[in-house]
Amino acid sequence: MEKKVEITIYGTEQLCPSCVNLPSSKETYEWLEAAISRKYPNQPFTISYVDIQSPPDDEKKKAFAERVIEEDMFYPVVLLEDKIVGEGNPKLKTIYLEMEKYGYTAVHE
Template sequence: MKKQVKIVVYGAEQLCASCVNLPSSQETFEWLHAAISRKYPNQPFDIIHVDIFNPPNEEELSQFAERVIEEDMFYPVVTLEGNIVGEGNPRLKDIYKELEKYGYSQAE
């Protein structure tokens, strides 16, 4: 593995108006954590959940949270190393593809 990546799930407690039948951002966060851990065991990664209406004081995270609101993005929005890899209903296949660019490889 080349680099331990940072995955951020941006969302809110209240579901996005256009995402009513989709999982919440917290549920997406938990689902992604479990799915990535199973697919790439013993390959560490950082994953955090950011409430877009109450972001942490870290400038990068708070600026992107503001962008999600201003641009009316469908949340949850998932970023991997700062690049958007999913919005509204993120696809595991897309996230896995991006992880593999950083040297993650499937369990044997």
């Protein structure tokens, strides 16, 4: 593994108007954390959730949260090392492919 990647999920408790019947942003965050941990055990990564309605003081995260709102992105928006890898209904396969570019190795059961 080349480096410990940072995954950031941007969303809000309110469902995206175009995302009816999909899990909430927070549920997606929890699901992704569990799925990635199972796929890449003992391979550290950082995952965090940012509420776009009340982002943290981190300027970079605050700026992206504003971008999500201004550009009417479908949330949750999933960033992996500052690259958008999912929007609205993120796909595990896309996220896994991006992680493997950083040297993560899948454990097959």
